[in-house]
Amino acid sequence: MNSFDHAVKASTGGPLHAGEITTVQLNLGLKCNMSCRHCHLEAGPGREEIMADEVVDGVISLASKRKGLLFDITGGAPELHPRLMELITALKSLGHRVQVRTNLTILTSPDYIHLIKFYSENDVNLVASLPCYLEANITAQRGEGAYDASISALQSLNDSGYGERLPLNLVYNPGGPFLPPSQSALEEAYKSELFERFGITFTSLLTITNMPIGRFMEELESTGEAASYKKLLVDSFNPRNIDALMCRHQICINWDGALRDCDFNHALSIPTSGDAPKHISEVDWKKIEGRKISTGEHCFGCTAGSGSSCAGALDTGDESLKALAI
Ligand code: SF4
């Protein structure tokens, strides 16, 4: 048993198990138009991994067997997958909600700008990464030109109804080895800065803690801050976040068809545990719901402070422990 399992057991009396699955996260591949410093997947223009046709077909087949799920599509840059529009159309026609995680800059490229209209016409929820509202911090994390491109994409999205009629959530992640500040306070600052300077509106801000893995971990090691950052995450363990941990309510399908408890386990090549299905070709919902979650030291990144998930801070409150069916 690792130290995260010990901490969970001390709080809840048992190991971490999944409950009802409401979200399927799809990682369409590692190809990206950017190479961000904090990327836990080490995605970039040189990566060729992409979801194969048989896996895409498997996802559509899986979606036909269950109703009312949220399909949360990510990458790399999911826009670079040649079957993205076809996949979204199929999932929507099967009655599911669809959310795409976009890095914004890709939506300013002449080859992909048409996707803004497509997303809008298909009621696709957008989650857009904007690690800061200040140019210097975005440039440091994402490279030259990323700030202007992100602002331009946000303005185009607003023009297409995002931020008003359609949900447009922005994602903040810290620019260094520290926990995110209060999500609600930071959202206020983002809203006023982006509106006053650019007339941009959005729905909500999601704060996400940097995981000590991938490119961010390499940076921590190069600056000698890896041990202190991991200690910060452990010392900030907050059991009130356990119930809402995203792995308890979702399953991830990787670009190669592998099933994972979450995107971070995917980055670390940690398989689902025990007899839980390992590949999309073996999906058995009964074994996915109720599976024991595969954990590791990195999991402290999800329980630290106000908590962290692909849907932002967790903040589940004191009642959460009572709801744990483990
Ligand atoms: S963080 Fe997102 S935008 Fe940046 S390299 Fe990774 S996948 Fe691409």
Ligand code: SF4
């Ligand atoms: S890293 Fe993944 S498996 Fe671990 S707690 Fe977070 S969501 Fe769950």
